[in-house]
Amino acid sequence: MKNFLGFVSFVLLTQGAGGILHEVTGGRFNLWTVVRRIGFLDGYEIYACVLLLVLAVAVGAASDSVGPRD
Template sequence: MKKILEVAGFVLFVAGASGLVHEVTGWMPKFFGFLQLLPFLRGHEIYMNIVLAVVGVALMAASDRFPRRV
């Protein structure tokens, strides 16, 4: 469970950070481009990417609560 949360958190953080850099500078590719297909998220891309990055950090922090199994 710990590894799954760490990987999911890392993927969400990278997706949010790269989307934020793309929205601000137009430089990096977006990893979760399919999220823009949702009509209620149009116009809120910066906020959506910030939320993705924060949720990713929260998942990585929450993974420390689970013991590592051998």
């Protein structure tokens, strides 16, 4: 479970950072960002990417607190 949450945290982090880079650089990082492909987020891409970064930190912290099963 710890490895899975770490992977999810990594994916959220890369998508959030890639989305912010896509918006800041004018579209250079458009191959691997998911936020720009979601239609109802038009105009709110930066907010969604910041939310992804916050979720990445939260899931990463949760993965550190998960202990082994007994």
